[in-house]
Amino acid sequence: MKAFVIMPFDESFDDVFKIGIKETAKENDIDAYRLDEELFDEGMLDKIYSEIESCDFIIADLSDKNPNVFYELGYAHAIGKLCILITQSAENIPFDLKHKRHIVYGTSIVHLKEKLSKNFEWAKKEIEVYKNNPFEIELKTDGYLETTDEYAEVTINLIIDIENKSNKVSPEIQAIYFYSTKMWTIKQHGKKLPYKKSDLKPYNYKYQLSIDFSKIPKKGWSQVELNTCRIIANSWEEDIKDSYRIQGNVFIEIATDKGNFSKKLPISVYVDTLPF
Known part of the structure; x- marks a missing residue:
C-alpha cells in the first residue's frame, strides 16, 4: 500500500x-x-x-x-x-x-x-x-443560462453513469442519493425530487433519486438523468452577467443490500445565454 x-x-x-x-x-x-x-x-x-x-x-x-x-x-x-x-x-x-x-x-x-x-x-x-466497491460512477454535465433584468438562472443537465465493473451481478440497489451544498430544484422525468437536510458534512441537502433498475449485470451499466436549476444572481445584489462558471462538487451514494457505496464528483460548467 x-x-x-x-x-x-x-x-x-x-x-x-x-x-x-x-x-x-x-x-x-x-x-x-x-x-x-x-x-x-x-x-x-x-x-x-x-x-x-x-x-x-x-x-x-x-x-x-x-x-x-x-x-x-x-x-x-x-x-x-x-x-x-x-x-x-x-x-x-x-x-x-x-x-x-x-x-x-x-x-x-x-x-x-x-x-x-x-x-x-x-x-x-x-x-x-x-x-470492494463494484460500482464506478461518472458524471457528465452541460448547461445554459437564462437572464432577465432582475435575475440570472442557470440550468445544468446531469447524466450519472453507474457501471458495474465486477464479474458478477451487482448487489440489489435499494436507493441512490445525491448530496449538494446548495439548494437546487432537481427534476427527474419532469418531477421534482424529494429532499431533506443532509447529515453528511459539508453537504447541506440530500436528494433521493428514483430508479427503474434494482441490479446491474456484470460489466454492465445504467444511467440516471437529472435536470437541475437555480437562480444564481439577483440584480439588487450584483450586476447580471451573460456568463458564469459553476464549480463545486456533489456526492453520490448508492445504498444496497450489501452496504453503501459512494463517490465525490467534481463539477465545473461554463454557462452563457443562448444565442437565440
Missing part, C-alpha cells in the same frame, strides 16, 4: 517525515514517500498529479500553511482521494478544512506516531471497502 506525502521540503520537517511518518508507515506495511525521493523525467506538476492519482491515500502536513501543500491537497480532494491531514498547530487549518479529521501533533513525534498508526488502520479499512 502506498501513501504519497505532501509537506514542506524544509529540513525542519525531516524528523517529522523520516521518523514520524515514514517509519510509522513501514511499521504498518505502508510505503510512505515524498516527491523529492523520486526520479522522474516529466515536469514536476505532472509528476505530482500522477502520484496523487496512483497512490492509495495522501498524508498532508498543513504546518506553516504552505501554498504548494494546499494546492496539491485541493487536487487530491477534487478527485476524491482519501487524505490523512496532520499539522503542528490547529491554527494552520483553513476554515473550509476544519470539519476534516486532523492530527495535531505539536512538537511531539511520539504523539504523531501514535495517532498515525490509528489513522493507518482506519485508512486500510476505508481503502478495502473502496476496492
Whole structure:
C-alpha cells in the first residue's frame, strides 16, 4: 500500500517525515514517500498529479500553511482521494478544512506516531471497502443560462453513469442519493425530487433519486438523468452577467443490500445565454 506525502521540503520537517511518518508507515506495511525521493523525467506538476492519482491515500502536513501543500491537497480532494491531514498547530487549518479529521501533533513525534498508526488502520479499512466497491460512477454535465433584468438562472443537465465493473451481478440497489451544498430544484422525468437536510458534512441537502433498475449485470451499466436549476444572481445584489462558471462538487451514494457505496464528483460548467 502506498501513501504519497505532501509537506514542506524544509529540513525542519525531516524528523517529522523520516521518523514520524515514514517509519510509522513501514511499521504498518505502508510505503510512505515524498516527491523529492523520486526520479522522474516529466515536469514536476505532472509528476505530482500522477502520484496523487496512483497512490492509495495522501498524508498532508498543513504546518506553516504552505501554498504548494494546499494546492496539491485541493487536487487530491477534487478527485476524491482519501487524505490523512496532520499539522503542528490547529491554527494552520483553513476554515473550509476544519470539519476534516486532523492530527495535531505539536512538537511531539511520539504523539504523531501514535495517532498515525490509528489513522493507518482506519485508512486500510476505508481503502478495502473502496476496492470492494463494484460500482464506478461518472458524471457528465452541460448547461445554459437564462437572464432577465432582475435575475440570472442557470440550468445544468446531469447524466450519472453507474457501471458495474465486477464479474458478477451487482448487489440489489435499494436507493441512490445525491448530496449538494446548495439548494437546487432537481427534476427527474419532469418531477421534482424529494429532499431533506443532509447529515453528511459539508453537504447541506440530500436528494433521493428514483430508479427503474434494482441490479446491474456484470460489466454492465445504467444511467440516471437529472435536470437541475437555480437562480444564481439577483440584480439588487450584483450586476447580471451573460456568463458564469459553476464549480463545486456533489456526492453520490448508492445504498444496497450489501452496504453503501459512494463517490465525490467534481463539477465545473461554463454557462452563457443562448444565442437565440
